[in-house]
Amino acid sequence: MQKSGVKRLYLMQVGSMPEYQIPIVCALVQTADGQNVLIDSGLPAPLPEEASDFENGQDVIAQLASIGLTPDEIGIVISTHYDIDHAGRHAAFTKAHYVVQRAHHLDAASNPRFAALRPQWDQPSERIRLVDGDTELLPGLDLIETSGHVTGHQSVLVRLPETGAVLLTVDAVAFGKDFTREQQDSHTPDAEAIRASTLKLLDLAEREQVGLVIFGHDAAQWEQLKKLPEYYE
Structure with missing residues (x-):
């Protein structure tokens, strides 16, 4: 098996x-x-009125604390995209560099969809690394550009020493039933981009x-996965 710089993957x-x-x-x-790389940060607290469909649980900061990590020990935050359920605690990680697709970050600057969460994702430019397309971030950790759900969405490929390759599709494919080559019935404006990203993955x-392919919001799959403090290695 190919050597990897990645040691563990925790899910929360x-x-x-x-x-x-x-x-x-x-x-x-x-x-x-010894690097700690966070992928997304969950919902904000308190939740704004427009996020009434969501409910906070044990937040990412508390879960990291349960394995002995503070926000200052997170060196990189991979921001898959700036939706409210993915970037809600970004501002808590004041020592981290944020890695986001350039296309997404530039779109977010004028897109009303991301305006309410701007204090979280709009960090000082010296702490934001903009990438263009598929990128090897670290040995064993690749970013995969998967526009469709939003412009510049990115998924993540992790190569673990024992488990092997794990693909986190995030919102490019939120549910396992949609991970198929069959044409999906969709009337969304970005249906073709979503299909292209699905086929790419x-x-x-x-x-x-x-x-192991981990889908972004698949409740049935989530029940079967190891969750922090357990991990994949």
Whole structure:
């Protein structure tokens, strides 16, 4: 098996959409050389009025504390996109560099969809790393550009020493039922971009022999996954 700089992958549920029984999730990657990389940060607290469909659970900061980590020990935050259930605690990680697709960050600057959360994601420019397309962030940790859900959305591929390749589709494919080459009935404006990203991830999963694909909000799958303090290695 290819050597990887990644040592562990933790998964966390930090909230939910109770009406639809949808989990709100984050992840933490730890590397062999001691780096802590957070993938998304969950919901804000308090929740704004427009987020009444959501419910906070044990937040990412409390869950990190349960394994002995403080916000200052997070060196990188991979921001898959700036939706309220993914970037709600970004501002808590004041020592971290944020990694986001350039297309997404530039779109968010004038997109009303992300305006309410701007104090969280609009960090000093010296702490934001803008990437363009698929990027190897660290050995064993790749960012995969998957626009469709939003412009510049990114998924994450993690190569673990024992588990092998793990693909976090995030909101590019939120539910396992949609991870298919069959044409989906969709009337959303970005249906073609969503399909293109889905096919891209399917090709990636085959090419990289991905053994575990983790979907962004799949409650049935989430019940079966290891969650912090357990981890994949």
